[in-house]
Amino acid sequence: MTSDTLIKAHNISVTFQQHIALKDISLSLNRGEILTLIGPNGAGKTTLVRVILGLIQPHTGHIVRAPNLRIGYMPQQWVIDPSLPITVTRFLNLNRTQNPDLLEHTLAELKIHSLLNRPLQNISGGEMRRVLLAKALLQQPDLLVLDEPIQGVDVIGQYELYELIAQLRTQRGYGILMVSHDLYLVMAATDYVICLNQTICCSGRPKTVSQHPAYVKLFGTRAGRDLAIYTHHHP
Numbered sequence: 001m002t003s004d005t006l007i008k009a010h011n012i013s014v015t016f017q018q019h020i021a022l023k024d025i026s027l028s029l030n031r032g033e034i035l036t037l038i039g040p041n042g043a044g045k046t047t048l049v050r051v052i053l054g055l056i057q058p059h060t061g062h063i064v065r066a067p068n069l070r071i072g073y074m075p076q077q078w079v080i081d082p083s084l085p086i087t088v089t090r091f092l093n094l095n096r097t098q099n100p101d102l103l104e105h106t107l108a109e110l111k112i113h114s115l116l117n118r119p120l121q122n123i124s125g126g127e128m129r130r131v132l133l134a135k136a137l138l139q140q141p142d143l144l145v146l147d148e149p150i151q152g153v154d155v156i157g158q159y160e161l162y163e164l165i166a167q168l169r170t171q172r173g174y175g176i177l178m179v180s181h182d183l184y185l186v187m188a189a190t191d192y193v194i195c196l197n198q199t200i201c202c203s204g205r206p207k208t209v210s211q212h213p214a215y216v217k218l219f220g221t222r223a224g225r226d227l228a229i230y231t232h233h234h235p
Contacts, residue, residue, distance in 0.1 A: 004032075007028065007143060008027075008029075009048075009051070009061065009063050010061050011025070011060060012026070012051055012058045013060040014044070021044045022048055022058070022199070023199045027203075029175045029177055031173050034169055034192070035177050035178070036180060036187070037179045038180055038181070038186070038187070038194070040218060046147070051063060052177065066142065070139055070142050071141055071142070071144075073136055074135070074144070076151060078128065080120050087118060088115045088118055088120060089116045092135055102140070106134050106137050109137075126153040128152070129157075142174065143176075144165075149178060162186070162189040166189060178190065187209070193209045
């Protein structure tokens, strides 16, 4: 590992009751890089994230993390008990003594001041994604792990959220690991792509991956054409 490497996986394999969830997965992520995992349902994306987070121990292989690595995790969803009255402010302050300056800066950066006194149950899907992202940023992470970051967000909100993620990488130097089913916006918003289906089918720069036979086999020829059109017109 170099001084910029945040995490490195070596030949990770995971099996659940004779079912192979992951086989021989190797990857690395450096500071200032955006790496995206894509693949169909059941491809092992969530399992790989849990291995990286240390929630699952691989059956073979190992993970090397940078010393004192701080990880901010944005989950795919947050299930809220509708009978539990919790505001956005209270949620952001759960289980930690908050740095007021950091909280204020994060609220301004994500433009969520207006949500602070609202119950979590009453905010939109796009607003919830920003609140969850704020929660991750308050960890002052070196590595951001974003699981389906645009789930439940409208098209305009998707553009805005990906632009914000790119700004965080540029301004704060985070390493960012994203997980997505999306083939268009997320592919154009990343530096490096790993196409996963239990094992690594293909990997590389987005345009290279979109033209790889394994990618086309999984997602069809239309996916590559749409990506090229989108990338060309991306503001």
